[in-house]
Amino acid sequence: MAKKSSISEENLVIVESPAKAKTIEKFLGNNFLVKSSYGHIRDLAKKDFGIDIANNYLPNYVVSDDKKEVVRELKKLAKSVKTVWLASDEDREGEAIAWHLYDELGLTPENTKRIVFHEITKSAILNAVENPRDINIDLVNAQQARRVLDRLVGFELSPVLWKKVKPSLSAGRVQSVTVRLIVEREREIFAFNPKSSYRVTAVFNVTNADGRVSEMKAELSKRFATLEETEVFLNKCKGAQFKVSDITKKPLKKTPAAPFTTSTLQQEASRKLGFSVGQTMSVAQKLYEAGKITYMRTDSVNLADTALKMASEQITGVMGEEYLKIRKYQTKSKGAQEAHEAIRPTELNKPTVSGSQQEQKLYELIWKRTIASQMSDARLEKTTVQIKADGVSEHFVASGEVIQFDGFLKVYLQSSEHDGETEGEEDAGLLPPMNVGDQLMYEMIEARERWSQKPARYSEAALVKKLEDLGIGRPSTYAPTISTVQNRGYVVKEEREGKERAYRYLALKNDEIFSEQKTEITGAERNKLFPTDVGMVVNDFLMRYFPNIVSYDFTAKVEMQFDEISLGKIVWNESIDEFYKSFHQQVEETLETSERNTGERHLGEDPKTGKPVIVKIGRYGPMAQLGESSEDEEVEKPKFASLQRGQHLETITLEEAIRLFDLPRDLGLYEDKKVVVGIGRFGPYVRHDGKFVSLKKGVDDPLEIELDRAIVLIERKKKSR
């Protein structure tokens, strides 16, 4: 429904989001016109930092290009109404938006009111209108300090990298710590030394009262460090009489998780639906714009009273009173500002929704999580059975769980913390009935060599969780930050194939021990974040010269300052000055004293020519160099070769680097024309008769490929056209 002439209204309400504006307009009477500012309308100018450092860090704000039109319209409307209601979010950034609007639209105290609400419900909006206040200038100043600090750090640090590492690179309070996390995790993995031990499991036959026999799995309570110990144990088990030595039953309670925030939604959508964080946000945006869910960029786990009422009706109506338990959740995350509700369906009596498949799936996930958060605990009984044999000191343990009341599990299965793991717990089912003293025959006892797990590489969603734990970044920046570090070439999201690993396997059956060598695939990765060479070199540089900025608690420390500013206890530009004086000196000193950092490594000498072999970051990325450049015309110029996919400055060996200079390589003649293999701008290729055939990664290695195989590829290409 189009509004009547917009000039006739007496009140103009300005919120941040247009979807929000539409909803709110319905709650307010005809006297109110509701418009959106589309977020911030101004930002620091680009040139000269946008800050007059000598003049108390006076910010120079300009209306952003894409907001000129918005500001023009708001200005016009503001003039035509009696009262302008600034209704941006109640957090640091929202308060600043209100202040920028006030300033830029030329408002006055007489015609302006500041209102806030944390949920988009009729009662919350009407209540806000009843209780206007003034703009909180201390909170605005805290935001200015935040903005100025980020600009100073980003715009002073990035140029240092341009001079010392490579042009166009970037550094910042958030992105540089993000890269650090990934680099350090990669090095932990590289340094990790897996240790093996033997895990022993057994299958016992349990005879029921009616004579039926069922199988029961049990695990030995101890792992053995060596094959010898394992064999000694299995020998002891030969002919041993196993008995049930103990049965304990313990009640177990499971509690639902809090409703979704941006970060937890990204994590669950990644685990259960395989979405990237960017994908989750754009699908959620669609649902939000269609009015199907509440705002998707939030750090709050709170639900509006109206939502609790809807949940209560839905749960009691469909599942019964005993499934209902209304709960209030508290946020645990550092620096949460809770300007919004948790992410929930706008109407809780709709378990499904129309739309694309992705929208349907994400919506259902949100619906289930929201409903489950207001449901009863699940009650389980956990049974643990101990099994022992005379003369054997170690014992087996079998455990089972029985659900006595499913509670919230009826709608929502929480996924485990393990990344990549999908829903469901261990295969703990029901145990067959038994009594202490019962004799059990073993069907089989197996021992399998197992390795300790290396630390897990970050997925996008796991990285977001880590950042949130450290209080770094905000709901609106998690997805963009992950794009930035990839766009800068610091991080890549990749698949890695696993490697084969041999392990020992022993089995005791019919009192005989069998031993076998088996193999497994280990270390395969899908959609995980890896640091690039540039990422590592930049991180090492920052760690050496700016450890304070890339420290994990830098953000937490400055946040404490911002809090003080927002309480009016300290003056914002004095706080910035204290930081900037020493930081700027640090920048100057680094520019003067630090060497160019290209991650250069001397691998040794080429045995054929005696020339040195080095690897470093060149203009076009990581490369190897054979020989040194020299002023002397007599001396041969050095040779260069790019590193291949999967090769890294830190780990490449002399032999691998030397082989890179074998390219381009003559394979021989085919149809009287030369066949040459090399690496070009677009990767490895085979050239024949002026035509190129690309080699697929992981299929053909340019260093290994033979003439026969190359001919196959050439012929295949000929046929395909």
Place this chain on the structure above:
DNA sequence: CAGTGAGCGAGCTTCCGCTTGACTT
């Protein structure tokens, strides 16, 4: 579609946090 890597210097790059579309293949 199929290398490049010296050194100089012009002119450019760059931050974080609020919001949506606007562009196509």
